[in-house]
Amino acid sequence: MASKALRRISKVFSPPQQNEGVGARVHRIIGNQQCRRLDPFLMLDYFQVKLPAGFPDHPHRGFETVTYMLDGTMLHEDFKGNKGNLEPGDIQWMTAGKGIVHAEMPGSFDKTSVGFQLWVNLDKKNKMCDPEYQEYKSEKLPIVKRDGIWIRLIAGEALGEKGPIFTRTPAFYMDVRLEKNVQFDQHIPKDYQGMVFLYEGSIKIGENQKEVQDKQAAIFEPEEGENLNIISGDKGAKFILFAGRPIKEPVYSYGPFVLDSQSSLNDTFEDYQEEKNGFEGASQWQSEIQFLAELNKSK
Numbered sequence: 573m574a575s576k577a578l579r580r581i582s583k584v585f586s587p588p589q590q591n592e593g594v595g596a597r598v599h600r601i602i603g604n605q606q607c608r609r610l611d612p613f614l615m616l617d618y619f620q621v622k623l624p625a626g627f628p629d630h631p632h633r634g635f636e637t638v639t640y641m642l643d644g645t646m647l648h649e650d651f652k653g654n655k656g657n658l659e660p661g662d663i664q665w666m667t668a669g670k671g672i673v674h675a676e677m678p679g680s681f682d683k684t685s686v687g688f689q690l691w692v693n694l695d696k697k698n699k700m701c702d703p704e705y706q707e708y709k710s711e712k713l714p715i716v717k718r719d720g721i722w723i724r725l726i727a728g729e730a731l732g733e734k735g736p737i738f739t740r741t742p743a744f745y746m747d748v749r750l751e752k753n754v755q756f757d758q759h760i761p762k763d764y765q766g767m768v769f770l771y772e773g774s775i776k777i778g779e780n781q782k783e784v785q786d787k788q789a790a791i792f793e794p795e796e797g798e799n800l801n802i803i804s805g806d807k808g809a810k811f812i813l814f815a816g817r818p819i820k821e822p823v824y825s826y827g828p829f830v831l832d833s834q835s836s837l838n839d840t841f842e843d844y845q846e847e848k849n850g851f852e853g854a855s856q857w858q859s860e861i862q863f864l865a866e867l868n869k870s871k
């Protein structure tokens with residue numbers, strides 16, 4: 573049987589750092605001048621933050637936020653009464669749908685909370701769905717091991733195993749760790765595009781064997797090649813790998829709202845201001861954890 577054609581890498585770049593939330597600094601991997609969007613993905617941040625910095629009360633509509641922790645803790649609270657504490661290896665896949673107001677704050681003044689937040693777009697028929705959470709502690713996520721390969725599988729398939737997350741937008745997401753000089757091959761459907769972000773080590777990736785260093789991203793786009801080939805360097809590699817099927821719908825966004833038309837975006841401003849159609853009671857709610865960021869104002 574002939575081997576599958578290899579997927580090429582279209583771009584490698586070093587994401588910029590920027591301010592986000594209150595006093596926080598992030599690597600903005602998707603949502604910058606080098607990679608504005610990567611349909612169906614709207615934004616990706618790599619955060620390293622500790623109190624008093626954080627992400628106090630703010631709304632969302634029209635997409636999903638995916639928070640994956642590498643180290644430290646992240647507290648979460650929303651205006652529907654949901655609360656949680658994400659720890660290393662935990663995942664929260666939050667469908668904002670028609671509306672969520674929430675806060676996300678690191679759990680310590682001393683220990684840095686490290687992780688990723690990915691925004692996944694929803695197609696028109698799902699943008700106004702009811703909000704929903706899929707949360708899994710690290711021990712509930714499958715760990716796939718082969719010779720020199722370790723994968724925490726969040727969504728989709730890898731090496732014959734499946735992740736537990738249901739994705740309204742067809743996609744997969746995994747945290748991969750390779751020992752030194754190890755080859756890893758991942759199946760990528762022809763119509764998917766996505767990215768590898770390396771948070772430690774070095775790799776060569778793709779049919780064109782692009783070199784990727786620590787804190788760099790590599791983009792692959794839809795094409796015939798269905799096999800993404802990755803080889804770790806002399807010090808091994810740690811990276812997240814995600815891909816999805818492009819929605820190919822218009823994107824009209826403003827801050828935390830992502831819709832498919834200007835009229836829908838205008839309706840969202842009205843809904844939020846008048847507290848209707850998913851934002852009922854928003855102005856009366858304050859999170860218990862947002863006061864942690866208030867300490868930042870006096871500094």
